[in-house]
Amino acid sequence: MLKSRKVTDVFGMRIFTDDGHYYGDVEEAIFQGSKVYGWRVKATKNSQLSRVLSGARGVTIPHQLVKAVGDIMIVSKSALPSEEVAEETAEAIEEY
Numbered sequence: 001m002l003k004s005r006k007v008t009d010v011f012g013m014r015i016f017t018d019d020g021h022y023y024g025d026v027e028e029a030i031f032q033g034s035k036v037y038g039w040r041v042k043a044t045k046n047s048q049l050s051r052v053l054s055g056a057r058g059v060t061i062p063h064q065l066v067k068a069v070g071d072i073m074i075v076s077k078s079a080l081p082s083e084e085v086a087e088e089t090a091e092a093i094e095e096y
Contacts, residue, residue: 017077018067024049038062052081
């Protein structure tokens, strides 16, 4: 049975990858029409995102990568930015 949730209940929720690594916290929902298109994730201290994205504050992940939502949100490990993307982001931040 599919259980629905209010979007406001998800804000601040901790996100983990399907490998069990702490990914970050939900900061904002992104809508396209009346459907959730993606999630803005805050790179918090000790999260996988803060390790990969040294200077960025977070990322936006598509809702398609969300596997489950309950007490926590579980996302696919493919949501983690690659090392190449992280380097490009760091360079862009330095140039800015």
